[in-house]
Amino acid sequence: xxxxxxxxxxxxxxxxxxxxxxxxxxxxxxxxxxxxxxxxxxxxxxxxxxxxxxxxxxxxxxxxxxxxxxxxxxxxxxxxxxxxxxxxxxxxxxxxxxxxxxxxxxxxxxxxxxxxxxxxxxxxxxxxxxxxxxxxxxxxxxxxxxxxxxxxxxxxxxxxxxxxxxxxxxxxxxxxxxxxxxxxxxxxxxxxxxxxxxxxxxxxxxxxxxxxxxxxxxxxxxxxxxxxxxxxxxxxxxxxxxxxxxxxxxxxxxxxxxxxxxx
Numbered sequence: 001x002x003x004x005x006x007x008x009x010x011x012x013x014x015x016x017x018x019x020x021x022x023x024x025x026x027x028x029x030x031x032x033x034x035x036x037x038x039x040x041x042x043x044x045x046x047x048x049x050x051x052x053x054x055x056x057x058x059x060x061x062x063x064x065x066x067x068x069x070x071x072x073x074x075x076x077x078x079x080x081x082x083x084x085x086x087x088x089x090x091x092x093x094x095x096x097x098x099x100x101x102x103x104x105x106x107x108x109x110x111x112x113x114x115x116x117x118x119x120x121x122x123x124x125x126x127x128x129x130x131x132x133x134x135x136x137x138x139x140x141x142x143x144x145x146x147x148x149x150x151x152x153x154x155x156x157x158x159x160x161x162x163x164x165x166x167x168x169x170x171x172x173x174x175x176x177x178x179x180x181x182x183x184x185x186x187x188x189x190x191x192x193x194x195x196x197x198x199x200x201x202x203x204x205x206x207x208x209x210x211x212x213x214x215x216x217x218x219x220x221x222x223x224x225x226x227x228x229x230x231x232x233x234x235x236x237x238x239x240x241x242x243x244x245x246x247x248x249x250x251x252x253x254x255x256x257x258x259x260x261x262x263x
Contacts, residue, residue, distance in 0.1 A: 036150035036166045037143075039180060044139060046185040048218045053140065055218075057084040059245055062222075062238035067231070076237070085136065088252055089127070100257045103127050111257045130205065133176050133192040138168055147171040158188045159208055186212055186219055204229050215241045 044052065063076040080092040089103040100111045101119065108124035110117055131137065142148045149169040156165045156179060163179035179189040191206040205228060209221035220241045226234040250256035 032152050033150045035152035036168075039152060039164045039166050039185075040139065040143060040150075040178070042185040043178070043180045043187060046180075046219060047187075052218060055085065056244045057082060057247065059240075059242040060236075060238055061240040062236055065235045065237075067233050067235070079236075082247070082251075084247075084252075086140070087131070089131070090252065098261050100261065102252070102254050102257070103131070104252055109254050111254060111261055113261055115262075116254050116258045129192075129194055130207075133174070133190070133205070135178065135187055135190055138176050138178070142168050142170050142176070145171060153177075155182060159210055161188055163188050184212075184219075187221075206230075213241075216243050218243055 048055075060081040062079060064079050065076045077093055078095050080097060082088075082090040087103075087105055091101045091103075093099040093101075098113060102109045102111075103124070106124075106128060108119035108127060110119050148171065151167045151169070153165040153167060156163050158165075158179040162182040164182050164185075165177060165179050167175055167177045169175045175192060177189075177191045178187060179191075180187055187209050189206060189208050191204060193202050193204050195202055206226070208225045208227070209223075210225070211223040212219045212221050214220070220238070222238040222241075224236040224238075225232055226236075
């Protein structure tokens with residue numbers, strides 16, 4: 001009996017350091033996740049809190065410039081963009097607004113004076129990736145899933161500002177990294193990676209947000225820069241932003257847009 005007790009005590013003593021390490025690791029992981037959630041909660045509050053979460057739609061008007069290998073192409077194009085959560089997007093180009101693109105659900109269509117047509121699948125896939133990894137989607141969908149992993153990665157320098165960095169990993173093993181201003185808590189940069197279906201190499205998609213103005217109570221970036229693999233590909237300069245507009249009943253109808261443009 002004494003031998004059995006001695007053996008049991010020895011096994012318990014051997015297991016004890018492992019149990020302490022496991023408990024400490026779990027405590028540190030939980031603490032880190034709480035830090036990450038606190039950063040994201042502060043970001044939501046800075047963006048407008050519950051009003052931002054309940055936002056019906058947003059309308060943006062401005063100019064867009066394209067870049068090739070980091071160098072800007074000549075000129076800019078007027079654009080008018082509408083987003084209705086979660087999956088309705090409409091973009092109108094030129095001052096006559098006679099080129100209209102619809103991204104509704106998982107489809108993409110374009111209307112011009114020639115009529116309507118499906119957008120190239122590569123273009124649709126690119127848009128859907130960015131929508132699926134947007135800050136709005138991350139906050140409203142990923143953050144509400146208990147299986148999403150949150151990781152606080154400390155502070156980094158972003159857009160000449162000290163930023164808190166958080167990475168979220170979805171149950172599908174997709175990840176998004178968000179950097180927020182350490183003082184204002186507003187988003188400065190959003191980054192995610194995706195694998196090219198043909199070449200199998202990884203690509204990095206990033207957006208940077210700058211020149212914030214408060215519009216109708218919502219802090220709004222008036223300069224948005226898009227990057228692919230660290231090369232700038234688009235820059236958007238906003239001039240007007242409106243929220244929670246009453247849109248026409250047929251606003252999301254491709255057929256209605258086609259009839260208007262053909263007139």
